[in-house]
Amino acid sequence: MCDQTFVAITFGPCDSCSQNKPLMNIYLQNEPVNYCSLCVELMACQGLAKGETVSTLRAESENLKAKLEEERAKLHDVELHQVAEKVETLGQFVIKTRRTLKGHGNKVLCMDWCRDKRRMVSSSQVIMRSAAVCVLQEHAVTMPCTWVMACAYAPSGCVIACGGLDNKCSVYPLSLDKNENLAAKKKSVAMHTNYLSACSFTNSDMQLLTSSGDGTCALWDVESGQLLQSFHGHSADVLSLDLAPSETGNTFVSGGCDKKANVWDMRSGQNIQSFETHESDINSVKYYPSGDAFATGSDDATCRLYDLRADREVAIYSKESIIFGASSVDFSLSGRLLFAGYNDYNINVWDVLKGTRVAILFGHENRVSTVRVSPDGTAFCSGSWDNTLDFNPV
């Protein structure tokens, strides 16, 4: 026999609100009563005696809840620049262009650094060039299409990928022999139904991530050209993507013409997070070096910083005097500076923490199409529609 030394009703109509719920046996004014847990809580909070109406209490609790939400929303307003108030202000920057490459005969559309920190590949309307800036070699490959909009260096430094209006992404092995006809060794890897806007190798030479004007991103196996995973979720052209520098190395962010920046899981193809605060097309996305946030540059003339853990925008970099869209963004090595190239031919350098602009760089004669910081952070390169690439260390 079990212990049931007193009769206890555990479920039934509450004495106070008359709803069928699990009951608590409590004592009010020396009499045992059965209340449901909500009524007990309400009563306890208000210190009421038995008999007061619960509906007034309910109304009050709804009021309290609404107020809480309001407060919570207010408390959400912890902005990055507020927290960074105590951080030392950066002095004025003196940034000088050290080198200019003028080999492109057309608008420079895209560039990428090699992991060895001194070589880069750049693409233009017709040609894709790889130039080793501190070393003596240059290759040029003529592409069978106009507007090579995306190019990327493989981690090993031996292979380059590029693509554009031909809807494909092709992979070219590099060799030290200048006379080698690189076009002959080309290998088509990715096939989209619209132009290729961006491409990037993942941690190895074997996988390629691409984004396209057909609104999708895709992960490809380089060797076989097989599609490993596709990412659907944008409702317009995807213009840019960036891989996360995280330990698990499984996510990437993409930005598109639908004003959204989406974070994807490479393994499952799922859209994990989505951010939609921009007012126009997002031209460029780039992860903060720690991988906890990413910055975007958009046609609405602002750059914004989104925190992945807080799941919201934490900073906007804009100025009333800037009215042209930002085409490309990149962080310095420590993440303190954000370099953004704009369509008004300038590059603005923003203090990421404080939200202020620390420098403007003039020097291009047409819109800046791409800005990339070198892997070791010693310099950054900007490519422009004036057919040049400028290298600017400080």
Add this chain to the structure above:
Amino acid sequence: MERVIVSMQDPDMGMKMRNQRLLITVIPHAMTGRDIVDWLIQKYTITEEEALHIGNFLVKYGYIYPLKEPRNLCLKQDETPYRFQTPYYWTSTRWPASELDYAIYLAKKNIRKQGELIEYEKECYNALHKRINHTWDFVVMQAREQLRASKQRRKADRIVLECQEQAYWLINRPPVSRYSDVMLYMWCLPLKNKLCMFVWVCSFVKYCEQYQDHDPIMQGCLPSNPWITDDIMYWNMNSETVTMPTKLRVERWSFSFMELLNDPLGRKELLTYLEKEFSAENLCFWQACEEVRHGEASKIAAKVDEVYKQFLAPGASRWVNIDSKTMEKTLEGIKHPHRFVLDDAQMHIYFLMKKDSYPRYLKSELYKNLLAKAIVPQETKKSVFPFMRRQRHSSPSPALVTQTAEDNGKAKPSAAKANAGTASQI
């Protein structure tokens, strides 16, 4: 579980009950651990091990509670007495145990035993007093009322009730300090949001500060920025195969485990350390998994097979220590190998290294010696060919440029164009 309990209490086929003596009072309806196990074996024709297993669950979920050592929630197959918990306190029927209830219980205990609450209970009591202070009058009132009502019962009943309540709360509020953090989490939701936001946003400031010295654009780099001076010594000193790394580089390994692994030299150093600790197979396994994940699709099956032979097969030469659940899942997955089949195991080993080997490596003599011997490069002197260069200085920290020297951050395009010719020179 409840079906079992109900059938156990069946007057004819159920458990044999005895009276138990607790000091001078007799508690009816107690049973011994051994009886429980025997009954389970007999009724369900199971082995002793299984019966013990089931019995343990009955105790852990609060349907049966021990009388002698109430805090030790396990079934002992001997003369230890147990009792059934009243259905009032069953987890299934009862409302979720709220803060209010617990506060009332602790208040009652406090009043009754006059400050004999044990350590963690005292902490909880104080925490609750702060958190639900607005209800405290009600709590105290209820505690007093319930105590008064219970005094009107027979002593045996009272003891039984106390035992039942105590058992219930031991299940629902286990004395693990981590629980109070969970409680804090649940109750401070608005506060938590703000705290979390603050912490996350602060992390950017911290990251920037930590890496500032390593950012050549912010602090300049020693010996000099190759882009400015055309001197590639900086790159040479930091190349992958250098014998003695720079101090900044070695310091950077201490920022995070990922930094250490991403640097090939760091990885090599870690391997040396792990070899001394006889756990080098962890790093090798992790590397092999990376190769599977990022390698050619056609070679996956072969690579997975090799990984299995080397690291996972029973009796393998470099067997890695993974928990049984992950091991089972991985072995099952290996039968149909795909790119991500080793992910769980890899993650397990990664976090093992991160939490265990990595902190120890940072404290080890190996790392400390390397840090002490690491190079701090000298600033390069002025070039031998001054006429070919512009005004040179080895990358001073640009953030500290004074007003006289700066010109509002505007670049000098004419100087840039003049240098176009030097683009392809060393």
